Amino acid sequence: MSMLNKKEELCRYVGSQARDEQRAALPGVIDRIIHTLDDPECFAHIGNEPIHFSTSVRDMIEKLRNILFPGYFSNEKMDSVNQTYHMGREITRLYDILSRQIIHVLRHDCLRFDRVCSKCERRGNEAAFTVIEQIPILRKKLAADVRAAYDGDPAAKSHDEIIFSYPGLYAITVHRIAKILHQLDIPQLPRIMSELAHSLTGIDIHPGATIGERFVIDHGTGVVIGETSVIGENVRIYQNVTIGALSLPRGAGEKLRWTKRHPTIEDDVIIYSGATVLGGDTVIGARSVVGGNVWLTRSIPVDTKIFIEEPRLIIKKTNKGDGL
Template structure:
């Protein structure tokens, strides 16, 4: 390959041409956010710090330097919660500012106080989030023979990290916090490969074994004591369109999974269907119709071979 030496003028001309093209409003009008001076922007780094701090509060002794001595733990909790309140208030405010359609009509100080109120509402719910996560950890520990301890589950299992982010994000979404819940959910998705939309409704004692490739859509409803394996998709089959041919937002389009259901690896369940309680969905199956309670859905060839061997499924 022949390398051509370029003159300084030619190099500057190419750079200036790119700058002009990049500054052309027609090239960025759909993806540009006009920022108001003085308003905070959402920060991935700060949100990561917030999630890590919440994890430290919810699982004391596992993350950070929280002391478990009875005479100091309340002090540590107070310090962490105070810092969490400040950071979370700022990021909630940033989300409110970022998504506001008419910022000139909103009083900034009033919006700031509103963000602080939402942050305090979330902190008030932290004990309940911990209670649910304790149930998730216990379910993962009891249900996995490879787990040596609850500590191993908390430290090592990607499902607990993803479910923790989900329960944090879901509560923020229920409080009406914009944008921030989705960012927190996508943090876990990037880190673990488990994609749980914060709008999904997930009951207690929930667990995901292995986890990579799991997708749970925004309008999913999942009951209590449900277990998923890697690669499970709870997705949408089709998208209703409006008169202009655009997808209609907010329509329930993902599955309902009732209590005590197990869904094995790579199963794909699509549409607003119901998987009845106490059912088992085998691996690599495609389900687009309602499944009655107490059902077992498996691939026909696998079932046939199993019965021929006298094993049953």
């Protein structure tokens, strides 16, 4: 046997020995981990309805997009011959998936928090039907969002490009669905939907936010829109914009949980990249423009432009090969 083979055999033997020793020590570690399940300072989900998996929520969102934008995301050709069959099948499947998901989260909270029966089966079926009943209205709202994005973006070559590829439209689509569930007081599911959109797009819109028609998020990465934000119609915001709450003192969470903590943005406002607008009493008046990197914690009136003073630039001519 060559020296190389001997070295390889020795390596495998030593590695196997170390693995066996560590595996033998695992029961003790397992006992210590299990012991922490009774620690009230930690969190565990034992003996309750299982928490749903994000993959099923993602599938549900894709089903909704298939119906909101028929023919765009389907693997099958859709035409005048099969559209009634195709839409009927997709909507029926969506109803089954959505109602099961809603029933699941309702039952989960009922059992976990030992609540009075919430009639989860009936409520889940009714909520799913309400969402599907709203699809014609949602389609019109999303069509207005698409047109607004196209009208204001010379880089967009078609409406199809926006529907297929713009992260802002994806985030708005998910938000408009999640908002309906939030208004129906469905727990957990709206927030899970919004966080899935957040993970895919970098755009964080709380399902409680109220957003008018023809809303555009251009580029989108880093956008945050808080729960009690109210945004009017024909509003456009750019990347890294925060519409958020002022910092809260320790222990204020429960006291302020149901109060308006986020700004109101009136119709026809533009907010450029990096701007931060904070506070529940802050109102950005209609047709105003908030410049890039502006920090606002107070209201501005209608028809106002607010910008940061241009910084003083140092322009220095360098010789070839010099550094900064």
